Amino acid sequence: YLLEKRLRLAVENQSFHLEFQPQISGADHRLVGTEALIRWKDDQLGHVPPARFLPVAEESGLMNRIGEWVLEEACRTAASWQKEGLSIRMGVNISPSQFQRADFVQTVSAVLAKTGLAPELLDLEITENDLLYHQDSCLHILQRLKEIGVKLSIDDFGTGFSSLSYLRQFPVDTLKIDKSFIKEVYENKNDQAIVTSIIQLAHNMEMRVIAEGVEEQQSLPFLMERNCDELQGFYYSRPVPPEKILLFHKELP
Ligand code: G
Ligand code: G
Ligand code: MN
Ligand code: NA
Numbered sequence: 001y002l003l004e005k006r007l008r009l010a011v012e013n014q015s016f017h018l019e020f021q022p023q024i025s026g027a028d029h030r031l032v033g034t035e036a037l038i039r040w041k042d043d044q045l046g047h048v049p050p051a052r053f054l055p056v057a058e059e060s061g062l063m064n065r066i067g068e069w070v071l072e073e074a075c076r077t078a079a080s081w082q083k084e085g086l087s088i089r090m091g092v093n094i095s096p097s098q099f100q101r102a103d104f105v106q107t108v109s110a111v112l113a114k115t116g117l118a119p120e121l122l123d124l125e126i127t128e129n130d131l132l133y134h135q136d137s138c139l140h141i142l143q144r145l146k147e148i149g150v151k152l153s154i155d156d157f158g159t160g161f162s163s164l165s166y167l168r169q170f171p172v173d174t175l176k177i178d179k180s181f182i183k184e185v186y187e188n189k190n191d192q193a194i195v196t197s198i199i200q201l202a203h204n205m206e207m208r209v210i211a212e213g214v215e216e217q218q219s220l221p222f223l224m225e226r227n228c229d230e231l232q233g234f235y236y237s238r239p240v241p242p243e244k245i246l247l248f249h250k251e252l253p
Helices: 002-013 050-059 063-083 104-115 128-133 135-148 165-169 189-204 219-225 242-251
Strands: 016-025 031-042 046-048 089-093 122-127 151-157 174-177 208-211
Touching: 002 031, 002 050, 002 063, 016 063, 016 242, 031 050, 031 063, 031 242, 050 063, 063 089, 063 104, 063 122, 063 242, 089 151, 104 122, 104 135, 122 128, 128 135, 128 151, 135 151, 174 189, 189 208, 189 219
Parallel strands: 031 089, 089 122, 122 151, 151 174, 174 208
Antiparallel strands: 016 031, 031 046
C-alpha cells in the first residue's frame, strides 16, 4: 500500500512529467507527431514505471485525475510547439475509466479551449480491448469526439479479441499496429502476413496506420514498401523530454 499512498501524494502535488516519442512519416521521413507517455519519479520509490502505477491508479480511483493532468499537459506542450512553428499531432493514451465518464467529451473540449491547441492536432489513443469491452457505449462517445474535431486511434491493434465488425461502425482515423507484430517483422513470415493485412485493411477503410515498436533498421524496407503511413519506435527515438522533440525536428535529414 506504500505505492498507493505515494501515488495519492503525487496526484495532489502533480509530481508527474511527460515524455514524448516521435512518430515519423513513412513517405518522407518527417516528424509528424508524438505520443505522450507519463513518467513518475517519487522521492522515496524512485522511478516507477507506468505499467506498475497505472493499474494501481485505476483500482484506487486516481486514474481520472492523472489522465486529466496528462491530457492538459500534453495539449499545452503541443500548443507551445505549434507556436514555435512545429505543428505536429499529439497522441494521448486514454484509459477506459476516463473515457467512460459522462463528462469526458466536455473535458476534452475544455482542455482544447484552455490550451489553444487545434483539435485536429490531438489524437486520442484507446486500446482495442477497451473499445471492444465497452462497445455499445463507445460508439456515441467516439461520434461526439469526432464532432469536436479530434483524431481517434486504436492502440495495440491486433492484440484484442477483435471481431472486426466494430471497425465498420467506429469513426476511427488510425490503427496503431501493436509492437509485438513489428519487432521481428523483417524476418518472421507470420508477422509479415499480419502486418501486410492490417495495412491493407486500414487503407481500404481510409484509415492511416502506424507501426509501433520499430526497433530495427532492417524492418524499414518492408514497412515502406507496403506504404505504412507512420513509424514509431526505439530505432528513431525513445520517449524523450519535450525540448528534445524540438531538437529532433531540426536534426532530421
Ligand atoms: O511508457 P511505457 O512503455 O513504460 O508505458 C507502458 C504502458 O503505460 C503503455 O501501455 C502505455 O500505453 C501506458 N501509458 C503510458 N503513459 C500513459 C498515460 O498517460 N495514460 C495512459 N492511460 N496510459 C499510459
Ligand atoms: O501501449 P502503448 O502502445 O501506448 O505503449 C507505448 C510504449 O511502448 C511506450 O511507453 C514505449 O516505452 C514503448 N515502446 C516504444 N517504442 C518501442 C520499441 O521500439 N520497442 C519496445 N520494446 N517498446 C517500445
Ligand atoms: Mn499508446
Ligand atoms: Na501500442
